[in-house]
Amino acid sequence: MTEVLFRAAEVIDPATGHEGVTDVLVAGEVVEAVGRGLESHGAEVIECDGLVLAPGLVDLHTHLREPGYEYKETIASGTRSAAAGGFTAVSSMANTDPVTDHAGIVAEIRDKAAEAGLADVFPVGAVTKGLAGESMAELGEMVEAGVRMFSDDGMCVPTPRMLRNALVYAKAFTDEVVIADHCEDASLVEGGHMHEGSHSYALGLAGRPAEAEEIVVARDLAVARATGGRIHVLHVSSARSVELIRRAKAEGVRVTAEVTPHHLVFTDDDLVGYDTNFKVNPPLRTAEDRDALRAGVADGTIDVIATDHAPHAVEEKESEFDLSPPGMIGLETALGAVLTHVVAPGIVTLPRAIEAMSGTPARILGATGHGGPIEPGRPANLVVFDAAERWVVEPPFASKARNSAFTGSELSGRVRHTMLRGSFTVAHGKLSR
Amino acid sequence: MNRHVLSMHDLTADDVTRVLDTAESFREVGSRVIKKVPALRGRTVVNFFLENSTRTRISFELAAKRLSADVINFAAGGSSVSKGESLKDTALTLQAMGADAIVIRHSSSGSPLQLTGWVEGHVLNAGDGTHEHPTQALLDLYTMRERLGRLEGLRVAIVGDVLHSRVARSLSFGLVKMGADVTLIGPPTLIPPDAPAWGVHVNYDIDGVIPKLDVCYMLRVQRERQRLEYFPSVREYNRLFGLTATRADALPEGSLIMHPGPMNRGVEIDSDVADLPQAVIEEQVTNGIAVRMSLLYLLLGGGGGAEPPAGRDQVEALRD
Numbered sequence: 001m002t003e004v005l006f007r008a009a010e011v012i013d014p015a016t017g018h019e020g021v022t023d024v025l026v027a028g029e030v031v032e033a034v035g036r037g038l039e040s041h042g043a044e045v046i047e048c049d050g051l052v053l054a055p056g057l058v059d060l061h062t063h064l065r066e067p068g069y070e071y072k073e074t075i076a077s078g079t080r081s082a083a084a085g086g087f088t089a090v091s092s093m094a095n096t097d098p099v100t101d102h103a104g105i106v107a108e109i110r111d112k113a114a115e116a117g118l119a120d121v122f123p124v125g126a127v128t129k130g131l132a133g134e135s136m137a138e139l140g141e142m143v144e145a146g147v148r149m150f151s152d153d154g155m156c157v158p159t160p161r162m163l164r165n166a167l168v169y170a171k172a173f174t175d176e177v178v179i180a181d182h183c184e185d186a187s188l189v190e191g192g193h194m195h196e197g198s199h200s201y202a203l204g205l206a207g208r209p210a211e212a213e214e215i216v217v218a219r220d221l222a223v224a225r226a227t228g229g230r231i232h233v234l235h236v237s238s239a240r241s242v243e244l245i246r247r248a249k250a251e252g253v254r255v256t257a258e259v260t261p262h263h264l265v266f267t268d269d270d271l272v273g274y275d276t277n278f279k280v281n282p283p284l285r286t287a288e289d290r291d292a293l294r295a296g297v298a299d300g301t302i303d304v305i306a307t308d309h310a311p312h313a314v315e316e317k318e319s320e321f322d323l324s325p326p327g328m329i330g331l332e333t334a335l336g337a338v339l340t341h342v343v344a345p346g347i348v349t350l351p352r353a354i355e356a357m358s359g360t361p362a363r364i365l366g367a368t369g370h371g372g373p374i375e376p377g378r379p380a381n382l383v384v385f386d387a388a389e390r391w392v393v394e395p396p397f398a399s400k401a402r403n404s405a406f407t408g409s410e411l412s413g414r415v416r417h418t419m420l421r422g423s424f425t426v427a428h429g430k431l432s433r
Numbered sequence: 434m435n436r437h438v439l440s441m442h443d444l445t446a447d448d449v450t451r452v453l454d455t456a457e458s459f460r461e462v463g464s465r466v467i468k469k470v471p472a473l474r475g476r477t478v479v480n481f482f483l484e485n486s487t488r489t490r491i492s493f494e495l496a497a498k499r500l501s502a503d504v505i506n507f508a509a510g511g512s513s514v515s516k517g518e519s520l521k522d523t524a525l526t527l528q529a530m531g532a533d534a535i536v537i538r539h540s541s542s543g544s545p546l547q548l549t550g551w552v553e554g555h556v557l558n559a560g561d562g563t564h565e566h567p568t569q570a571l572l573d574l575y576t577m578r579e580r581l582g583r584l585e586g587l588r589v590a591i592v593g594d595v596l597h598s599r600v601a602r603s604l605s606f607g608l609v610k611m612g613a614d615v616t617l618i619g620p621p622t623l624i625p626p627d628a629p630a631w632g633v634h635v636n637y638d639i640d641g642v643i644p645k646l647d648v649c650y651m652l653r654v655q656r657e658r659q660r661l662e663y664f665p666s667v668r669e670y671n672r673l674f675g676l677t678a679t680r681a682d683a684l685p686e687g688s689l690i691m692h693p694g695p696m697n698r699g700v701e702i703d704s705d706v707a708d709l710p711q712a713v714i715e716e717q718v719t720n721g722i723a724v725r726m727s728l729l730y731l732l733l734g735g736g737g738g739a740e741p742p743a744g745r746d747q748v749e750a751l752r753d
Contacts, residue, residue, distance in 0.1 A: 201625035204542035204564030204599060274543030318521040320541030322562065 001028045002422070003043030009053035009384060014355035015372035024053060026380040029422040033376055048384060051416060054354045055372035056088025056381035059331060060258055060361040061153070061234060061306035064090070064121065066112065067105070068097025073311035073400050075109060078331075079118035080433070081309070081399035083425035085331040086383035086415040089362065089370045090119055090309075094126040095154045101126035101137040103145040118425050118433065120381075122365045125150045127166050127179060133158035136166055143173040148366040151180035153234055154281075158186065160219050167229025176366055178256070180232040181220050183241070184282055188212035193322050195268040195283040203272065205321065208283050210238040217241045221248040224255055232364065233257040235308050237282040239292030246301040256364055258304035259293045261330055261337040262405060266290070270405070276317045276324035277405040280308070297356060298348045304364065305356045307334045311401030329399050336411030339387055344412060350387070369421075384417040398431060434731055437556040439545045440565045441606035449611060453575050456720070456727035462499055463722055472734045473502035479532040480506045481523075482559070484540040488694060488718070489559050489568075493536045496725035500734070505530070520544060524551040534733055537561070555732045563597045568728060569693055570603035572721040574611065576713055577648055579720070580689055585612035590642050592674060593652030593701055594623040594663070600693045601652055605633050616642055619652075619674055622663040639674055643683045650691045651676050651701045667700050674701070681706045689713050 006024040011034070013019075023038040024031060064078040073081075075092075082090045092109060094100035100109065106123045113121035125142035127150045129135050139150060150166070157163045163179065170177040189208040194200050196207020217233055221244060224231040236242060236257050245257050266284045278284060296302035310327025317324055330337075338357065342348045348356075362371025369379040390412050395402040418426035425432050434451070435443040444452070462470055478497040482490050490506065497504045507527065527535055534555040537545045542562030549556050560566040578584050589608055595601040595617050605628075608615045615633040617624055628635050636642050643649065654670060664670050671677070676690065681703075684690070690702075690712040698704040706712065 198627045198630060201596075201627055202602075202631075204562050204602065206563070274546050315519040315522070318519045320520055320539065320547070321543045322541045 003027045003032070003041070004419070004422070005038060005040045005043040005045045006048050006053055006384065007045055009048030009051055011374060012052055012054045012351050012354055013372045013374045014351050014359050015055070016375065018374070019351060024374060024382070026382075026419065026422050029379060031374055031376055031378050031380050034374060046384070046417065050388070051384050051386050052350070053374075053382060053384045055358045055374060056370060056383045056418060056420065057086045057335065057357045058361040058365065058367060058370050059087050059090040059307050059309065059334070060304050060364060061260075062090040062092050062309045062331065063095065063311065063327070064092040064109070065311060066096065067108065071313050075112040075121065076116040076118070077398070077400040078309070078311070079113055079116050079121065080431060081329070081331040081397060082119040083418045083420070084398040084415065084431055085333070086335050086385060086418050086426075087119055087331060088381040088383070088418065088420050088425075089122060089365070089367050090331070091122045091124055091149060091361070091365050093153045094124050094151060095131060099126050099130050100124065101129050101131070103138070103141045106142055106145045106147055117420070119420060120367065120370065122149075122367055123147060124153070124180070127152045127157055128162065131155060133162065136162070136169065139166070139170060139177070140173065143177060148174075148176050149178050149180050149232065149364065151182070151234065153180065153182045156182050156184055156186060156216055160223050163220060164223050164227055167223060167227040167231070170229060178230040178232045178364060180234050181216065182234050183213050183216035183220060184208065185212040185215050188215070193279060194271050195285045197268060197286065199268045199271060203274070208281070210240065210285060210289070213238050213282055214240045214244065217244050221245070221253055221255060225251070225253045228254065230254040235260050235263065235282060235306070236293065236296070236302060237263050237285050237289060239289045242292045242296040242301055246296070249301065256303040257296075257301065258306040259297060259302045260308045261305060261334045262328060263293055264290065264297070264305070265337055265341045266405060274321045275405070276319065276321055277328055277403050277407065279321060279324055279326050280310070280328055281326040294342055294347045297342065298352065303356065304361045305334070305338055305353070306361065307331050309399070311399055312403050314402060317403045327403070329397065329401050329404050332397050332399065333393055333404060333406045333411065335385060335415060336391070336413040337406060339413030340411045380419055380422040382417070382419040383415060385413060385415045387413045389414040437545070437549050438567055438728060438732070439549070439556065439558045441567050441570055441603045441610065444567070444610075446610050449571070449574065449607065452571055452724065452727050452731060453578060455731060456575050456723040459726040459730070460720065460723035462726070463719070469499050469501060471501045472730055473497070473500040476502045476533045476733050477531055478502045478504050478534045478536065478729065479527050479530070480504065480536045481527060482506070482508045482538045484538050484560070486538050486560065489538060492718070492721045493559060493725050495722050496729055499722070500726055500729055502729070502733075505532075520547060521551050524548050528552040528554065534729060557728065557732070560599055562599065564599050565603040566599040567603045567607075568721070568725055569600050570607040571728065572717055572724040573604055573650070573691060573693070574607050575720045575724050576691065576717050577689065580713060581647055584608070587613040587647045588616075588645055589613050589648040589650060590616045590618050590639070590646050591650045591652065592618040592639060592676070594655060595619055595628065595652070596623045596625055597655060598652050604650065605631050609633060618642060620664045620670070639680065640683070643680050644685060646684060646688050648689045648691060649676060649684060653693065653695065654697055654701045671700055676702045676706050678703055678705055681709060684711070691717060694718065
């Protein structure tokens with residue numbers, strides 16, 4: 001049995017509230033002991049002086065693209081990217097081809113992820129068959145296969161009627177089933193490519209207005225309130241959406257919400273050069289929106305920071321702005337972006353950031369082996385990073401894709417080690433595979 | 434002057450004056466029997482037109498040819514762009530062919546700016562999506578200055594679908610830069626809500642504005658299906674915003690009627706109005722060639738503060 005001793009790490013474990021310098025001994029696949037001055041007994045010793053050790057990160061919103069779009073990303077390359085970014089688990093969205101709308105595809109994705117062995121993959125099931133928005137997918141069969149989150153991400157669940165039926169139907173299963181919605185009203189965003197505002201008018205690009213999101217967030221909250229079902233608002237982008245969610249939570253509506261690192265960092269100011277890497281749905285909005293999102297993470301209104309890692313082929317992004325597909329990759333820059341732009345300025349504490357990127361998404365996914373606590377007997381899913389190490393984001397990435405808006409920018413905070421059930425997927429800053 | 438002309442924001446007021454002054458001397462070339470000067474001999478200008486536009490392409494082609502440049506027309510139908518090649522690959526191909534200037538017309542806003550990242554030659558925007566069309570604005574400014582003697586203080590209304598009009602954007606920015614007083618008129622659904630931030634006025638009542646105008650500039654109404662989301666019918670559009678004979682009568686003496694073409698007679702402009710002597714629509718077209726010659730010349734041949742060519746000998750002397 002291989003043993004690894006992480007010596008004198010700043011352990012941050014939001015699940016137990018532990019913050020402080022200590023040793024963590026891993027034996028085989030599990031944590032053997034946590035405490036100061038542990039004996040190595042022949043274990044591989046990793047000196048962690050000045051480094052943070054935390055539960056492995058969990059991404060609630062990843063596009064792995066396989067099956068169907070292997071030219072953009074594969075399960076192997078996407079989980080490699082995850083490991084490089086400090087993630088031990090990712091939740092893969094259903095907009096594959098064929099769509100992940102039945103248990104067969106769920107099993108196929110899990111098998112391929114297990115074969116790659118770089119991160120655990122929790123497939124998201126589609127709410128509607130073929131993401132067509134017309135008839136409900138076989139949720140029951142997918143729940144039996146272990147799926148907890150359902151989403152037609154990329155598109156909004158088109159009608160409140162469909163959302164209502166899915167939320168009510170899901171009551172037949174575990175109480176943990178959650179419908180995650182991409183909240184943008186299709187009629188208001190049709191043909192749009194960026195946030196509607198002074199920049200879109202001057203750039204001559206059709207807009208995707210903030211109210212397109214707010215209308216659907218309000219709709220979904222109303223349906224969740226009426227049905228008692230659980231909803232998760234994907235990639236919140238507007239300040240008013242944050243406020244709607246805040247009020248609904250106060251009323252006891254069962255809602256969780258996520259924000260992406262890019263919405264926490266960039267604004268529509270960044271689009272004036274028509275750089276397609278900044279084209280995302282929902283769009284980057286104003287500085288006021290970005291600040292409200294940051295505050296939402298800080299006060300817990302926004303539960304989760306999730307990447308919406310959306311790989312595209314180089315040639316797809318080296319096209320005209322309106323013809324380029326939306327989305328940017330994010331797994332390898334998420335931690336650095338959050339540490340640099342949200343934690344370092346003192347907006348969000350480090351434990352809160354880790355909770356939002358690990359414990360909370362793990363709980364939503366039902367990924368019980370992930371997200372801490374870091375205690376004896378628990379699976380050793382861990383990340384060790386240097387919060388002070390500065391680096392410039394440059395391709396190539398572990399991901400097959402390179403559509404990152406962070407390219408060329410300096411981030412502070414870099415992964416040293418990622419451990420999945422006791423095995424290094426990243427050791428000393430290098431991928432194991 | 435800026436290396437590329439992608440937007441009216443790339444030109445200072447002095448640049449605009451210089452382009453118009455230089456165009457003045459080139460217009461004379463167009464009235465000769467032999468309409469050609471050797472200013473850009475040996476230089477290659479590529480007309481990279483990914484959106485149909487016979488008028489603008491021919492205007493640029495004539496402009497480059499009258500300057501003796503070698504002209505290549507690269508159009509969408511015959512290009513690899515229609516076969517799935519990326520914009521970047523196509524741009525690199527043009528670069529490899531040694532294009533000194535690329536004149537791009539594209540249905541995608543921002544594509545000329547993207548092009549500048551991939552090619553070494555000068556890039557001229559000949560109209561990109563719903564963004565800008567700076568050479569149209571320059572020829573319009575030229576026409577106004579020529580006819581009315583000045584730009585500063587001119588009262589100009591731009592009427593129609595401003596939201597989707599690259600002409601309206603470039604012309605508004607250009608007129609404001611030159612000190613004109615601009616009013617945008619049209620259905621509120623087709624006026625950008627933040628247009629006042631451009632330094633223009635917005636008005637929905639054409640009849641209240643018309644008696645005070647020096648120039649009434651009519652935009653083409655897009656006749657596509659989505660029009661119906663923005664206004665109810667062509668009939669109502671014409672009634673509320675069209676330049677009818679009655680409205681044309683209300684224009685002050687000496688004011689101009691302009692249109693970038695092609696016109697929808699009976700929609701934004703009544704047929705009889707388009708044929709009035711104060712409608713200078715063909716003149717705009719003629720001036721377009723001289724203005725584009727001026728711009729190509731200043732970017733490719735006569736940059737660096739050279740004086741505009743007064744005559745054939747001087748143009749010859751300025752050739753590099």
